[in-house]
Every structure is written in structure tokens, then in C-alpha cells.
Amino acid sequence: MAQALEAINPSLTAAEQRLRAAVEALTASEVAVEKAQQALDFSRMELGALESSRQDLGRRVAQFRTDPILASDSLPLARESLRQQLDSIAPAKKRLTDQRAALDALPSPEAFEQTEGAFNSAQQMLDLARVQQSEASTRLDQAVAALAALTSGEPLARTLEQLTAEKAQLEQQISDLNGKVETVQSALDTQQHQLVESLTAVKEIEEEIRRVQTLLLQIRASWQEQDLTGDPLAEAAQAREATLRATLTLLEGYVSALEGIGVEISAWAKLNDSQLAQRLIDAQRLDRSEEAFEAYLNDSINAARSSFLRLSLISDAMDLLDGSLKKEIENVQKHVGKVVPRWQALLKRVVRESRFHEASLKFFNSYNKDRAGVSVPLGNKAVPVPDIASEAQLTDLQLTFLLSMAMSHQWSPWKALLLDDPTQHHDLVHASAVFDLLRDYIVDHGFQVVIATHDALQARYFMRKLQNDGIEAKIWTLVPTEDGVTAQAGSWKQRIQ
Numbered sequence: 001m002a003q004a005l006e007a008i009n010p011s012l013t014a015a016e017q018r019l020r021a022a023v024e025a026l027t028a029s030e031v032a033v034e035k036a037q038q039a040l041d042f043s044r045m046e047l048g049a050l051e052s053s054r055q056d057l058g059r060r061v062a063q064f065r066t067d068p069i070l071a072s073d074s075l076p077l078a079r080e081s082l083r084q085q086l087d088s089i090a091p092a093k094k095r096l097t098d099q100r101a102a103l104d105a106l107p108s109p110e111a112f113e114q115t116e117g118a119f120n121s122a123q124q125m126l127d128l129a130r131v132q133q134s135e136a137s138t139r140l141d142q143a144v145a146a147l148a149a150l151t152s153g154e155p156l157a158r159t160l161e162q163l164t165a166e167k168a169q170l171e172q173q174i175s176d177l178n179g180k181v182e183t184v185q186s187a188l189d190t191q192q193h194q195l196v197e198s199l200t201a202v203k204e205i206e207e208e209i210r211r212v213q214t215l216l217l218q219i220r221a222s223w224q225e226q227d228l229t230g231d232p233l234a235e236a237a238q239a240r241e242a243t244l245r246a247t248l249t250l251l252e253g254y255v256s257a258l259e260g261i262g263v264e265i266s267a268w269a270k271l272n273d274s275q276l277a278q279r280l281i282d283a284q285r286l287d288r289s290e291e292a293f294e295a296y297l298n299d300s301i302n303a304a305r306s307s308f309l310r311l312s313l314i315s316d317a318m319d320l321l322d323g324s325l326k327k328e329i330e331n332v333q334k335h336v337g338k339v340v341p342r343w344q345a346l347l348k349r350v351v352r353e354s355r356f357h358e359a360s361l362k363f364f365n366s367y368n369k370d371r372a373g374v375s376v377p378l379g380n381k382a383v384p385v386p387d388i389a390s391e392a393q394l395t396d397l398q399l400t401f402l403l404s405m406a407m408s409h410q411w412s413p414w415k416a417l418l419l420d421d422p423t424q425h426h427d428l429v430h431a432s433a434v435f436d437l438l439r440d441y442i443v444d445h446g447f448q449v450v451i452a453t454h455d456a457l458q459a460r461y462f463m464r465k466l467q468n469d470g471i472e473a474k475i476w477t478l479v480p481t482e483d484g485v486t487a488q489a490g491s492w493k494q495r496i497q
Helices: 002-065 075-102 109-152 158-225 234-285 290-337 339-350 354-358 391-408 430-446 454-470
Strands: 360-366 369-378 381-385 416-420 448-452 476-481 484-489
Touching: 002 158, 002 339, 075 234, 075 476, 158 234, 234 290, 290 360, 339 354, 339 360, 339 391, 339 430, 354 391, 391 416, 391 430, 416 430, 430 448, 430 454
Parallel strands: 416 448
Antiparallel strands: 360 369, 369 381, 476 484
16 A cells, blocks of 8 residues: 555656646746737737728729829819829828838747747647546556455454554545645646637637738739739839829929910900901991991881780780680570570471480580580480481571571571571472471561572472462572673573573
8 A cells, every 4th residue: 555655646746747847838828829919919900001001002093093184174173183192192101101110010930930839838748747647547546446455355463543544544645636636637627728728819810810911912912903013112102102293293284385275265266256246247237337237226126126015915905805705605505505495396396307306405525625516315325416317307407506596696687597508408398397487487586588599499489488478589590691690580590691
């Protein structure tokens, strides 16, 4: 048992020494990681400055691509654009210089390799400490097994008190060893966690460094794509500024020359306009003097004003007439509607077809115009009269409507009915009804009837009908003569005088 404990104690002492070395290596690794983190922060700051510079350069490159000098509408605008670019270069140059001075230097590859070597050494020491801890645990188990063999064997020569004391010592040593093992295990777990964090931080630093390097390569490539030589430095911006200033000076000279040319062109244009105006005036006044032409123009203006005034008065009168006509036209429907009952009564005397006795007059609007239509019933609906009426029936409708209007609205002091062959489509039987109606208008209402017809038979029939009722009637015949067409009373026969 004593030999086993003596064998365990040196191993624990060596493990504790290695653990201290691992802790010291881990501390050194943490210091290296902290330095690497600081270097990473500096790199990020430099990356932000480079990103801002890249964006600024990108905007300037876009401006150079669009070439605002050539895109300007005039030389003053181009000169103003160059002046604005030159004014914006100086602050950008100062800002880049300040940012470059404020940035710290990147960590050198030697420092990064040294930190990585220290980290690898600490990890190797940690692995060795774990192996030694495992060996110590194995030896402890062997010692416990030996103690169990001793306690279960033959009776020992030592007394119970001695064995109890040795047992207490062994238990105390075992308890101490277990505490040390737990302490070492806790330290190992802490170191393992710190090691994982260190590895993660190192990977992040490596990724950030690679990203920064990629971004720097992109910035350099973008710089070279803009036909700018070298790295993106303030000296290149100064060279660009000098080029722009030289271009601005050259353009200012061109602007001055063009302004002088523009003044001369304006003077020549005004002179040309004045000469053209004078030629136009001379062409208008012909051989008249300017005073006579001025008087002529004044007279023309006064005449035009008088004509305009007269036309204005005529326009006002036409507007008044139009308004009055519209008012009268609005009353036409009312006046026409009053004759419908009389008209239907006359239709019953003249037209034999009963459906026409119910003819109705309707007003409607079509194509923004007021219109009137006559319809009669046919079956269960009303249809327009022209669709079903014969020529004689249409003539009777028109004649009876005219006679109804003549009774209600007298349009002349002379009560006369001038009819153009009202029975040309009638046979003698139907014409008799029309003649009876006209006879009643002569006898009862005092109308004088004048009929123009080409049917001599119907004319003589109507004359005899009137004469039989004691009404004076005459037939006048239009006869062609050598002196032209003349009207003669009496005979219907045509003869040449």
C-alpha cells in the first residue's frame, strides 16, 4: 500500500506541474488571442475606411463614366460641373489622409505565426495532462484493489488500531487525491472551453483577414478598371485633380471665345431681323410713304373694329332669335296635341279602315332632335303608319291633319286651303268622302278651296257636287300657248292658241 501511494504521489506532482504549465500556456494564448482581437478591430476599422473610400471612388467613377462635361447642354454648365468636382476633391483628399494616419498597422505574419505556435503548444500540453490524469486514475484503482486484497487476506501481524490509523490515512489521501483530480478536471474543462473559444476566434480572425484581403483585391481591381494606375492613393487623386484643372482652364478659354462669337451672332441676328421686318413693311406699303401707310393701317384697324362691332350686334340678335325660336318650338307640341281629337274625328269620316281611327301622335327625341311619329294599333302593339298604310291612306292622314290644324291655328287672314291633288291615289268612291269633307269646310267654316289636279274626271265631279249644293265652283285649265302657259276658265281640253 505504501509503495502504491509513493508511486501515485510523484505522478500527481508531475501532473500538477504540467497543469500549471498548461495554465500558463493558456494564459499566453489568451493574451495572444486578445492581441489578435485588437488587430482584428483595427483591421475592421481600416476595412470600414476602405469601404467608404471604395464607395466614394465608385461614385466618382460613375460620374467619370457619364462624363458630365460632355453631357452638359452648354459650356457654362460644363465649367460649373468641373469646378464642383475640383471643390469636392480637396475635402476627400484630406479625409483619406486623416483616415490613413489614424489606422494602425496590420499584425505582421511573424506575430500571427508566433501566436498560433503558442496556441498549438498549449493544446499539446493540455493533451499530455489529460494522459497523465488517466494514468494516475489507473494507479489509484490499482492501489484500492491492493488495499482490498490486504483487508480480505489472512490476519495481519499489525494490530487493529494500526490498521485503522493506516486506513484513515489512506482515506484522507484518497480524498485529497479525488479533490485534486476534480480540480484538475475542472481546470481542464475550463481550458478546453477557452481553447474552443480561442480556436473560434482564430478562425473568425482568419476569415476576416481573408475577407479584407478579398475586398482590397476588389478595390484594386475596380481602381484599375477605371484606367487609374497604381494603388488607390491620394497621389492618384491629386493627379486626376491636376488633369481636371487643366481641362477646366482649356474649357474656360473655349467658353470665352464662344461667348464672344455668341455676342456677334446675336448682333447679326438682330440686324437680319430688323432688315427682314423693314423689307416686309416696304412690301406692304408699296409706293406709299410711311406716314400714309400708318394712316392706312389706322383706317383698316378702325374699319375692322366697326365690322367686328356690327358682327357682334348681329350675333347678339341671332342669339336672341335662337332663344325665341326655341321657346316657340317648345310650345309646338302643346299646340299640335290639341288638334288630335278633331283629327281622329275627321279620320273616321274619310278612312274606311277602323284601325286608323285610333291613330295617335307621339313625340320623341332622336339624335338630339325632337321628332313626331304617328302609330296605329296592330294586334297587341302599335306600329308606325308608313309600315302598313297605303298611299291613299297616308294622303288622307296628312289631309285630315292639315284640316284640323287649319281649324285650330289660323296662319293667314285669308281662310284658304291650297291642296295639291289630294285624291290622286283614290278611286272615285273614296274621293267622294274627301270631297264631302272639303264641301263641309266651305259651307260650315267659310274656307275657300283651291285644288291642283291632273285628273279631269275627279275635277268635274267635285265641281258638279259643289254646284248641286249651290256653291260657286270653277275649273281653270293651264294651256300652253305661243306666249307661254296661261290659265283659262271652262274647258279642260288643251289647245294651241
